[in-house]
Amino acid sequence: MPHFTIEYSANLDDRLDIGAACEVVRKAAVETGIFPLGGIRVRAVRCEHYAIADARQDYGFLDMVLRIGEGRDLKTRKEAGEQIFQALSRHLDSVFASSKFALSFDMQINDKDTSWKRNNIHDALKAEAAHG
Amino acid sequence: MPHFTIEYSANLDDRLDIGAACEVVRKAAVETGIFPLGGIRVRAVRCEHYAIADARQDYGFLDMVLRIGEGRDLKTRKEAGEQIFQALSRHLDSVFASSKFALSFDMQINDKDTSWKRNNIHDALKAEAAHG
Amino acid sequence: MPHFTIEYSANLDDRLDIGAACEVVRKAAVETGIFPLGGIRVRAVRCEHYAIADARQDYGFLDMVLRIGEGRDLKTRKEAGEQIFQALSRHLDSVFASSKFALSFDMQINDKDTSWKRNNIHDALKAEAAHG
Numbered sequence: 001m002p003h004f005t006i007e008y009s010a011n012l013d014d015r016l017d018i019g020a021a022c023e024v025v026r027k028a029a030v031e032t033g034i035f036p037l038g039g040i041r042v043r044a045v046r047c048e049h050y051a052i053a054d055a056r057q058d059y060g061f062l063d064m065v066l067r068i069g070e071g072r073d074l075k076t077r078k079e080a081g082e083q084i085f086q087a088l089s090r091h092l093d094s095v096f097a098s099s100k101f102a103l104s105f106d107m108q109i110n111d112k113d114t115s116w117k118r119n120n121i122h123d124a125l126k127a128e129a130a131h132g
Numbered sequence: 133m134p135h136f137t138i139e140y141s142a143n144l145d146d147r148l149d150i151g152a153a154c155e156v157v158r159k160a161a162v163e164t165g166i167f168p169l170g171g172i173r174v175r176a177v178r179c180e181h182y183a184i185a186d187a188r189q190d191y192g193f194l195d196m197v198l199r200i201g202e203g204r205d206l207k208t209r210k211e212a213g214e215q216i217f218q219a220l221s222r223h224l225d226s227v228f229a230s231s232k233f234a235l236s237f238d239m240q241i242n243d244k245d246t247s248w249k250r251n252n253i254h255d256a257l258k259a260e261a262a263h264g
Numbered sequence: 265m266p267h268f269t270i271e272y273s274a275n276l277d278d279r280l281d282i283g284a285a286c287e288v289v290r291k292a293a294v295e296t297g298i299f300p301l302g303g304i305r306v307r308a309v310r311c312e313h314y315a316i317a318d319a320r321q322d323y324g325f326l327d328m329v330l331r332i333g334e335g336r337d338l339k340t341r342k343e344a345g346e347q348i349f350q351a352l353s354r355h356l357d358s359v360f361a362s363s364k365f366a367l368s369f370d371m372q373i374n375d376k377d378t379s380w381k382r383n384n385i386h387d388a389l390k391a392e393a394a395h396g
Contacts, residue, residue, distance in 0.1 A: 003327055003368070005271060007137060007175060019313040026315035037318060041325045041366060043271060043311035047175035049151040051158035053253050054169060061173045063135055065199075067329075067370065077246055085248040092250075100253045102173060104135070106199065107246035114341055114371035116349040118356075121317050121364045139269060139307060179307035181283040183290035185385050186301060193305045195267055197331075209378055217380040224382075232385045234305060236267070238331065239378035 001069040001110065001117075002035050006044040008062040009052070015060065015095050018044045021088065025064070028087035032080040034072060038122035052102070061102040062092065070112045081107050133201040133242065133249075134167050138176040140194040141184070147192065147227050150176045153220065157196070160219035164212040166204060170254035184234070193234040194224065202244045213239050265333040265374065265381075266299050270308040272326040273316070279324065279359050282308045285352065289328070292351035296344040298336060302386035316366070325366040326356065334376045345371050 004025050008018065022042045029040050052059040066081070085105045095101050136157050140150065154174045161172050184191040198213070217237045227233050268289050272282065286306045293304050316323040330345070349369045359365050 001368070007177070009175065019315075022313050022315040023319060026319060030318075039317075039366070041314065041316050041327065043273065043314040043325075045177055045271070045309055045311060047177060049154050050173065050175040051151075051154040052173050053171075053257065054162075055155060055158060059253055061175075063173065074245060081246050081248060089250050096250070096252055100256045102171070102251040102253050103249065104133070104251075105248040106242045108243075110370045111372075113338060114345050116345060116369040117367060118353050118360070119366040119368075120360055121323055121366050124364045125317060139309070141307065177309055179309060181286050182305065182307040183283075183286040184305050185303075185389065186294075187287060187290060191385055193307075195305065206377060213378050213380060221382050228382070228384055232388045234303070234383040234385050235381060236265070236383075237380040238374045240375075 001039050001067065002029060002041070003067040004029065004042040004064055006042070006062060006064045007047055008044060009050045009060045010046050010048045011058065012060050012062065012095070015099060016092070018046070021062070021091060024087055024091045025084060028084040032083055034076060034080050036122065038119060038125050056100070059100045059102070060095070061104075064088070064105045066105070066107045067110055068107065069110055069115065077107060081105065133171050133199070134161060134173070135199040136161065136174040136196055138174070138194060138196045139179055140176060141182045141192045142178050142180045143190065144192050144194065144227070147231060148224070150178070153194070153223060156219055156223045157216060160216040164215055166208060166212050168254065170251060170257050188232075191232050191234070192227070193236075196220070196237045198237070198239045199242050200239065201242055201247065209239060213237065265303050265331065266293060266305070267331040268293065268306040268328055270306070270326060270328045271311055272308060273314045273324045274310050274312045275322065276324050276326065276359070279363060280356070282310070285326070285355060288351055288355045289348060292348040296347050298340060298344050300386065302383060302389050320364070323364045323366070324359065325368075328352070328369045330369070330371045331374050332371065333374055333379065341371060345369065
């Protein structure tokens with residue numbers, strides 16, 4: 001945790017560097033200070049086929065869902081979410097200026113009783129910190 | 133909101149026009165009358181790798197998840213869901229007739245306290261309506 | 265039900281046969297004994313764009329979400345989840361040994377009141393069992 005999954009309409013390829021958008025989200029997530037660095041995973045899924053609003057093909061969308069573990073109160077989650085959303089939204093100003101576009105972001109909480117993980121990135125980061 | 137995400141086995145490419153299926157869902161969602169037009173986003177994600185039931189490669193699946201905002205009662209959600217599912221299911225009759233296939237549809241409700249959006253499609257639709 | 269959706273960083277293509285990983289999950293799901301065979305659907309979504317931890321491009325991730333229907337108690341779900349996770353984790357030992365990698369698995373329960381399905385794979389399996 002946390003997992004950010006972005007889904008986006010394929011027509012954004014001409015309007016946006018999706019890898020850079022993932023990096024904006026990653027950096028904003030780090031800056032909230034509430035997530036362990038080694039757990040942050042942002043990714044994007046390109047959707048070749050889509051149908052939006054009244055079906056005009058030049059409409060675009062980018063939707064992001066964040067899944068996090070239990071244990072953070074609502075105030076903490078709202079503030080972190082707002083910070084990340086604003087960073088992403090600012091990054092997309094040019095897309096809003098040049099096209100009809102819908103951005104959205106929702107947060108979900110995973111049930112800790114049915115959650116499993118294995119991760120050697122945490123240890124790699126600790127080793128770097130110790131030797132760096 | 134609402135967000136429809138379809139995941140489908142890549143072997144459907146030969147049996148189905150996925151873009152047309154997205155459009156069937158979009159149209160059915162509009163016809164329920166319970167969603168703001170500018171918020172409807174349907175998309176499909178092609179899954180190249182999959183393993184179904186007893187692992188025969190000619191099995192196919194199409195799974196759709198709808199995420200909506202809070203504020204609609206269960207009866208409204210059930211009726212809208214049924215209407216959309218029946219439209220999609222009818223559209224897939226030929227796939228069922230020609231192959232072993234699994235269709236599914238689930239609805240989820242987003243937590244309004246941790247939901248963010250920015251959308252200039254609503255305004256574009258209003259402007260069109262006013263000038264049309 | 266059940267639906268297993270895997271999302272993975274595209275850099276795993278060189279380290280892992282994703283189709284084989286899907287098959288490991290399918291087989292483990294069958295072996296739990298708690299799922300109807302004809303309902304098991306495992307698929308993987310390749311994520312070309314991602315940003316992980318401190319953004320090193322050679323980090324990888326594989327995240328799996330299982331959506332199941334209501335009606336199984338927590339103990340049953342935990343044991344089945346553990347069994348499936350261990351099978352997948354063992355399968356990924358070589359990826360952990362050769363790279364910095366994050367594996368995760370979460371389970372969600374679908375609301376039975378807003379769940380629809382149509383599936384002719386169940387009947388095909390029954391017919392095979394009767395004639396086999």
